[in-house]
Amino acid sequence: MVTKSINELEEGVMLEPQFDKRDGLLPVAVQETSTGQILMLASVNEEAFKKTLDTKLATFWSTSRKQLWTKGETSGDLLQVDNILIDCDQDALVYQVTLLGDGVCHTFDTKGNHRKACFYRELDINEHRLKFIKDMK
């Protein structure tokens, strides 16, 4: 595909995600549509992004397993993609999603349920220690 000018990239309406610029992987913030809560951060390659567009189910590239990863494919905790945002220079994404299952995190809370979000701890900036966010322990 012909490389777009910076102005076209930033002010245009053509989708041109800059995979090459980022060695094939763009970061994605996954945000719950209804609450604005950030559930996880992940990466997509071009194939994962295309599969997400085709299926409207959040699909990533697993950097640890080095394979395509449709979130919830095995657990059933799929993420329906409601909306995708792209940034000014088209090298970062936001997936706004609805949880079709319990949550996105592989960890369990003290009640034995998968946590809804991977971001369940916040930092005490002065003490440099973590504390669990209310109801996410």
Place this chain on the structure above:
Amino acid sequence: MVTKSINELEEGVMLEPQFDKRDGLLPVAVQETSTGQILMLASVNEEAFKKTLDTKLATFWSTSRKQLWTKGETSGDLLQVDNILIDCDQDALVYQVTLLGDGVCHTFDTKGNHRKACFYRELDINEHRLKFIKDMK
């Protein structure tokens, strides 16, 4: 520093960001505290993260300029860090911030103001084209 077990990383209260696992750079989603809006995605190395903790001003590693980058340092559009979240395996971050200036994006809207967020366009998933989010053109 001694490597923590997976259980300590995931369920503990010790801050141990996994810079080594990610070649020195962790992704950060920058979210406005008051609205939940995602403003930008960026990266931090250990130095940028420490400077953020010390100054409570959002500081990143610029992957294009390859230098430490305190957001708004030259423009005055600094980001006050209210809260930092870290994910299950401590290799991704959320900075919850208050805008001390106009916005985070280097682009301008049609009124000539810097845009508040870099995510000002959403994707028409069926048409594969972008459209400007209301009031962000």
